[in-house]
Amino acid sequence: MEHANTSFLPSLLLFLGAAVIAVPIFKRIGLGAILGYLIAGVAIGPSGFALFTDTGTIQHIGEIGIVLLLFVIGLELQLSRLLAMRKDIFGLGGLQLVVCALVIGGIAYSLGLSILGAAITGISLGLSATAIALQVLNERGELQAPYGQRSFAVLLFQDMSVVPILALIPLFSVEMAHASHEGNGLLNAAIMIGSIAVVVLAGRYLLNPLFRILASTEAGEVMTAAALLLVLGTALLMQWAGMSMALGAFLAGVLLAESQFRHELEADIEPFRGLLLGLFFMSVGMDINGRLVLDNWLALIALALGLALVKSVSVAAVFRLMGSSRLDALRSGILLSPAGEFAFVLIPLGAVYGFLNAEQAAFAKALAALTMLFGPLIAAGSERLLKRFAPPALTIEEDYSDAHGKALVIGFGRFGQVVSQVLRTAAIETTIIDKDVEMIDVASRFGSKVYFGDGARLDVLRAAGAADARVIAIAIDNRADAVKIVEMVKAEFPLTEVYARAYDRQHVLALLTAGVDYHMRETFESALAFGRSTLEALGVDNMEAEEIIDDVRDRDAKRIVAQQQGGIYAGIDLVNSKRLLKPEPLERPDTKGVTLNRDAINAAEEAKEDEETG
Template identity: 80%
Template sequence: MEHASTSFLPSILLFLGAAVIAVPLFKRIGLGAILGYLVAGVAIGPSGFALFTDTGSIQHIGELGIVLLLFVIGLELQVSRLLAMRRDIFGLGALQLVACALVLGAIAKASGLSLPGAAITGISLALSATAIALQVLNERGELQAPYGQRSFAVLLFQDISVVPILALVPLFAMESAPAHASGSGLATAATMIGAIGAVVLVGRYLLNPFFRILASTGAREVMTAAALLLVLGTALLMQQAGMSMALGAFLAGVLLAESNFRHELEADIEPFRGLLLGLFFMSVGMAIDGALVLRSWPLLLAFALGLAVIKSALVAAVFRLTGSPAFDAMRAGVILSPAGEFAFVLIPLGAASGFLAAGQSDFIRALAAFTMLIGPVAAAAMERALKRIEPPAPTIDENFDGAHGKVLVVGFGRFGQVVSQILRTSGVETTIIDKDVEMIDVATRFGSKVYFGDGARLDVLRAAGAADARVICVAIDDRADAVKIVEMVKAEFPLTEVFARAYDRQHVLALLDAGVDFHMRETFESALSLGRFTLEALGVDNQEAEEIIEDVRDRDARRIVAQQQGGIYAGIDLITSKRLMKPEPLERPDSVGIRLNNDAIRAAEKVKEGEKAG
């Protein structure tokens, strides 16, 4: 009995060991974590050392990683974000996917595949590797660059489009079924529509109250369990209705995108998503036919190079056609050229639906893996080539001559402008940097000197005089970059104090973990001031109102300390606790008091002092 209960441990240790060895190695040589997982899977699978042979069961578990990935993508699809990027998402993204799918599908059809098989192949290879593209952009620090934002929009559209594609493939399979099965096909379609309707109704009316009840208990592990229950439950419902599990998880994420619990759910799901997604890629590596790769690697490599060239050219043409500069278009083309994660979902789905033969499916999956292998290398080579021939930017240089003030302000938005005004009014030498060219132009018209520079880069901070500054004020609205700046400053300039603007409580906790010396939530003090004036308008005297505000401020600080140690739900009792108020009179006063302003109060006090002196 003891042996049965521990028999799963060797498999877990095997997967963890393979990942721990392969992933850091591949990231160190610049090939990315995904390729590390793929190669680790090949190494321990039947085509490698055959340490694990039951690839089918582990692939089913690994598919949960794709399910959780779709849930997180759904969480990110807030209506406001979609509207802000709608032109690039639904214009550029759709044009890229259609153009690449048509060209690659036509090539697959000419290679001998059936029309449905060529369509599945063209769509699968037209999708791009989100993880690889974002990794390259993050490493370059160009995710916020124009071509980085447009590349992200394309990836976002691809992730959205996967959902209907996953739903349509089984429907096309039913359409190609014998005529006598049409009745059952209609029943299946009705079941699918009913399942989607049930998920939408539950998500619209029940999920927020449900999570509100769980949050009130303060048990963080219950929230994590509820998040997994939600994702896996909707995934299972969709699977029972004849659709993909990923579709159910995506719908659950979209329904919670505007929820108050969105960030907490994403944080709870993230560790499971990362591990299971890694397990999925390892299972894909185990399923790759090693004999096929050894036998056909020259052909696979030639096809992968040809695919990368064709797809890069198509993507660059689409970017150029929609307004991107030539060099940005070429960068985006190479970054988006590797086949995406969902190719390893769509290709097996096409094989299971009868559109692809087993040998064709194996070859296309190996081809997708090869494109992932050469993608990061091609992106690095292209970047080196472009830097040699690309003319320097004609606009603003990162020139920091004379930028050595006692205070360095990073960010000149609505928050940084007020901070800078206070410092300059007091005569403090202040250096201000911002990476928004339009904001710098506006500041110049109003007589303010703002230097161009990305504060998330260490070399920019050095050039702007961070080593000589006594205080660095981080006033940017990008939460991740703010935490990154604090970490860099504390590591490189430990004697410099760092004050930072915080977006919310979770951002405060992240900044504290990074070592920030002082933080201020951007709306906290203004909300306290408004609350104080509201109390005074209701007849509460100045001293009482000040005591109430100080009590709220004190409890908020104590709650932050509790959350540092116990998580986001710690110290929840400090929110609802009430301060003992002075007893109200039982009878309504004959006359209503009039609240005096500060000048009137001082004048009244002088009159009283004069009467006493007289």
């Protein structure tokens, strides 16, 4: 046992040391962490100093990083978000992948690859590097720019498309064809469908109750263990059923996308995902055939630059066709030109199933790695050129260094402007953020300082001082984002009170489920004030009108409580209940009242006293 531990530790120290040295250097010179991992892998692998030669074992461990990456992607795919971005995700993203795969696959076929080999090469190199593109956008501060949002939609579609691609590749293999002829095809299909059904049913009915029980124990390490058990367990189930591990992890993520534990799970998985994904890229670098690169360096460099050019033009043409401006289309084309992370998954898989021979697979992987190496350099150089042709841009306040205050207001539309005016009139230190560039420009003309930022992003909330704010006021009109912000704030800043603008009654119920401290439907109080004025115009006195309005408000609050417990149709009897009136005689008296004189009153009082003493 001691010998085994001793032999394991040097390898672990070797990987950690290579990463610690290479990654900071590459990030410092602007080439990104991924390239640092790749070069570190090349340096310690068989093509470098040959400090480590068992690349297969490391690659299998590193593939868990891809599994965790797809789980996190699944967590981000809430139905509301998909619906809001459906045109760009499925329209623009689908067209981009089809065009790039056809163009690159056609070129590969003309160079002598088989049809299936050209197809897998076209798809693999047609995908883009999500990590590199998002890093560039974050460094530029343009993730919320129009081209940044559309590029993100394309990357999201590509990440989603990897799952069915991984599932379809075995169906075209010789082994699967033989299995089908032997009569096992239906059995295999049944096992696959049954496994997916098990994951879906478990995610629908078991996962939330399970995590609720675990959360009640207040043991953070148990939640982390449960998250890893969930991801790796579903991945192993899918692999046993004959599908990819990534498919299982992706399904688990999607099933938990609407869960109240989503942010906690993502935070638990993130450190493992980052480290294992880095290990995966190091294993890819170790697996690059150094002799092949040295023998064909000129052809590889020419092909890598040519691939970047072809892909940039293809992507730009698709973006232009789908309505982007010429400048945004060019930026997106250049940004998405490097091959993606999943090329290093799909190409080896194509070799396993016989679509590519060993030399072709090695050449394609080296080509993908070179495009990732050149991508950030091309993006940085081209941006300087493109800025010369760009129109003057609006200066947006993105430096949060002086953003501090007791209140943080998210959204500076009609609602947010009034809220901000109230807070500033009371001399409350207030920070305001909004992601609408035009609204920020208008605010600056009237002397209001509004920071640019998407309040639905945790890093933006942290930078804007959410951790120090006593109250966070959510004044945006996007219902899904408002609920998401409440969930994040309650998870990350539990001592901060959250006030939220609500759109309607169903939105109120969603906000209450998320843990909001105070909510206000955007038209409710104004409608009550309007109704009170209408009552007064109809002759109802001020005091009675106020009592009626209070009664309506009280019944509405009781109905909200009932709906929290019994659903949207609960408390329906409270909607049109009439206010109790002052008691009146049931029948009008037949005789007319007569006013008594003083003598009659005195006589009546004396008779009453005699009766009582009698």
